[in-house]
Amino acid sequence: MLNALEVVTTVSVGLMVGVEFSVAFVMNRIFNALPEDSDQLARAHGGRMLGAVMPYWYISSVVLVAIRAVAGWHHPGTGLAVIAGALLIVSVIMSILLLVPINNRSKTWTPENRPADWKEQSDRWDRFHYLRVAILIAALTLLVTSLV
Structure with a gap:
């Protein structure tokens, strides 16, 4: 049962990290x-x-x-999984405090109603997102390492 949980957890976190990485390093470059x-x-x-x-x-x-x-408290590597979880919590807090406010504004913009500094706000979101992606990659790395 623990093995199945580890697979589901790793796939879920891994896909999420992949999406966020793609936004940062593929989609935003295409958009730009x-x-x-x-x-x-x-x-x-x-x-x-x-x-x-x-x-x-x-x-x-x-x-x-x-x-x-x-579930794996007495298994080797659990400490790394706990740190990975803590990093994921940091990414959630960072998202709520730094990225979501910008995103909530920018998702309503059109060329007719966007503010004059829309590009600066988008660039600020990108910088925060790069940091979040680094945190997510560290969390995924620790999670995977906790399993081996």
């Missing part, structure tokens, strides 16, 4: 290469789409890692 209005419209659509899904994915990943840590 589009003409100005298209860039902003793509980011707004992405913010609406992923903004609806990611909170549940983040919380379920934290819960899965916590369940794995409790």
Whole structure:
């Protein structure tokens, strides 16, 4: 049973990290290469789409890692899983405090109603997102390491 939990947890966290990595290093670069209005419209659509899904994915990943840590408490590597869970919690707090406020504003923007500093706000979101991706990669690395 613990093995199945570890597989489900690793796949869930791994896919989430992959999506966030893709946003940072693939999608945003594609969006930035589009003409100005298209860039902003793509980011707004992405913010609406992923903004609806990611909170549940983040919380379920934290819960899965916590369940794995409790279920495997006496197994080697549990300490690494606990640290991975703590990093996931940091990423959730960081998201709520730093990224979600920007995302909530930007997902409603259109070329007609966006603020003059929309690009600076998008760049700020990107910088925070890079940091979040680094934290998520560290969490995934620790989680996988806890299993071997």
